[in-house]
Amino acid sequence: MDLLTVKNLTVTLATGRGDAAAVRDLSFTVGHGEFLGIAGESGSGKTMTALSLLGLLPHKGRATGSINFDGREILTSSKREYRDLRGKEIAMIFQDPMTSLHPMLTVEVQLTEHLRHHRKVSKDAARQSALELLSTVKIPDPEAALRAHPSQFSGGMRQRIAIAMALACEPKLLIADEPTTALDVTVQAGILKLLHQLRKERNLSVMVITHDLGVLSSLTDRIMIMYAGSEVETGLTSDLLQRPRHPYTKGLIAALPGHTNDAKSSQTKRLLSIEGMPPELGNFPSGCAFHTRCNYAIAACKSELPESIQISDSHRIFCPVDPFSAKASIEGAK
Amino acid sequence: MRTKPVSDEKSQRKRFLSGNGFVPFILRRLLTSVLLVFGVTFISFSITQLVPGDPVAANLGQSAYSDPKIVAAFKVQFGLDKPVPVQYVKYVSKLLHGDLGISLSSKRPVLDDLKEYFPATLEIALVAVFLALVVGLLLGIISAVTRDRLPDQIIRVFSLTGVSMPAFWTALTAFYLFFFVLGWAPGTGRLAPGADPPPTVTGLYTVDSLIAGDFSTFKQAVAYLLLPAIVLAIYAIGVLTRFTRASMLEILGNDYVRAARAKGLPEITVIRRHVLRPALLSIITVAGVAFSSLLAGSVLVENVFSWPGLGQYAYRAAVGLDLPGIMGVSMVVATVYITMNLIVDILYRVIDPQMRDAS
């Protein structure tokens, strides 16, 4: 049994033009000790997926479907049950460490408040664990750091503190929502290294959200690609990055720095690149939402929701055309 | 860039004032505050001069006004015979010596008048602002926390009604109801007719009677004070409730609140520790401004309750085109407003350096 099994998750948000589904019929799993990457352009619903696991959707947001965590259904949890889950069983790191730490509270308060609440430990014991956590995430001079306010740290240090906060109660699942996006490239590397280290040292399941596939390549076991709230492709990291099957995934990979030169001719380059902008919530195109930007779209893409096509045990796509299959390339060669 | 010689005293002063430290900040703010007060005198002076009213006619009786000698003497007495710029310069130079001139309507020094009337208004305004802070904060917090649910809807309608009620009518209706119908309120004025006010120390009857150890006068003063203060507070309650709700919602939308919730803290802790603190910071600002708007708003309320305060004085000064009186009142209220802003700014800087760094 996987640690997390999400089935048919749909998240509806209130927008100016009425309710709209930001996440649509999403199903995925995260195994014990597994690292799952979720990638997609801005607005594809990655954050909303994460927040629905914690029951923290924005005002007037609703989630339906099923979320099974560690053997129990949690989507129908009461507020209390959710509170006992958050921080303790499922913890989350947010995108921007500049805004996700409270500016007016000391690091000590922020590192220990949930620990003391969930574990009912004494102030001193909590402080002791806070010090250990800070050294785990490699903050120099943990003693001084406890007394400081977040504003006294750089972005990278703040994200380390945020990670320490998330680890405080030893959660089973860690959600990292774009943990490196807001940081400088050099600082990013440090945070990724830290995540690698945690992966080795702790039996932690992690969901890493990003819109930079490069971040995921060495970190995750599997990757799920999202577009306009839906899954378009899921596979083992190596399969997906080396043999992507969905035109959207192909485009994302082509857009990675270093990949642009691989394109054999300017024609293939054009075919692989994704033109235009991702659709806005409430304006998702019918059928396969990607058809408006897809170079391989056929009539059916516009009218019918794509079914999942199982390519192997661990690899599936949602694309009726499947233009990069072996069969399709043979036909293309003719 | 060319650096200026350090010995240049002017540039040094300039640099000091534009520095980032705490002392230059305070000095800079003090300087602007003083300039603002002068701006207020200048503008009230100009505007009251530009309009065509004739203060002599307004303050002399019919027969006296028809006698050119009396008119001339009146003008000389109050300096109205001089050209307007001269009048202003004279006013300001006297002002620098703490002399606010002689009131045309009461024929007494304006400063003495203000000393007499200001404490009366201050007394109801202080009580009103206290009420408004307690009630407004509480309602605003409830409203934000129960966003879009029933309590929020009800509180929103209440606070919108609060800011839409004409104060003079609220005063009248409340007086009719609590004095005439229910008999709970004692009547108009600050004390029962014929009662002796306590010996003046602060001019606030409640405080002065306590100082004198006179509890029966204290009780009476409180009884007379309550209704006008509550009426005055209604508008401020509406303003503060709405503002508190808005600031709370703004803070609630912050990442760090989401992060606090993601830690599984009880909602009450999230609100108290993570939301209220930063929200209070911005609420302080309106509280200060609300207080000075209460002073101005008291004009209409005092009229109904025959409350012998600044509002009544301002009314008489305005109707009598009593320029020194009007300027005196404007200066008092403006000074309170400016001082409040100054205090708030300083508080802001003292309370929360982190907040500033973060934004």
Next chain:
Amino acid sequence: MTMVTKKMKKSKNSNSIWRQPLAVVGIGIIVIWTLLAIFAPWIAPYNPNAQDAAKFLAPSAAHWMGTDELNRDILSRVIFGARISLPYSLLLVALSATLGSIVGAISGYAGGKIDSFLMRVTDVFFAFPGIVLAMAVAAALGPQIRNAVIAITIVAWPVYARLVRGLILNAKQNDYVTASSLLGSSSLRTLIVDLRPNLSGPVFVLAALEVGNALLLLSGLSFLGLGAQPPASEWGSMVSLGAENFDRWWVGLFPGLAILTAVLAFTFIGDALRDAMDPRTAKALRD
């Protein structure tokens, strides 16, 4: 290539104000008052100035709101009062919005010394006890509703100046204005033409929010005897008749309710309009 690493601006489309119940109530009340004002002569049961009923009649079937000291029917006077309070408040807001917007536009456009001078002046007006100044001006000009409007305009414009200046400064950093000023075409006129769509929305919302305040100040001055003069059936001065005879509750109660409903309606509408604006502008309007 378009791997969009840059965050797309999340534009939350404006909430239609028709979806907000309070706004609908507000619009309903204003429509009713407008109709009453237009058709007052046909709707009002009596001539508002006719003194032919008895003095101080309590509300009854013949006089729903009773009669006042001068034997006049209060209901008819309240209905006719809409013909004074509503148009004058709107006029007042239009005047101060225009004045304030001009000052704000000059300030934001010119920048530098002119800007800081104008903003200091605005600061002074903010520090001013509005009603005291309005009282003084109204008294000096002579108690008339027209003069009360002028007096309040003089104290009410600074909010618009600040708003417009802020909006212009914001927009100045925007690409399209920079582009047109690079082309050398950025006169004040072009600036205003370019920016009008960006300015008119917030200014309109602020104006809607201010109508209520204007009505309160205007009726306040009339209450003090510094606005509309007898026998005009202005709501504020009608309340002052009630204050003179406070034991006859109906004399002051009904005209006051008229003020309250009208102000409340404008507040509802203004509030809903502000909520419907995008959050950043809404915040600028609140501060």
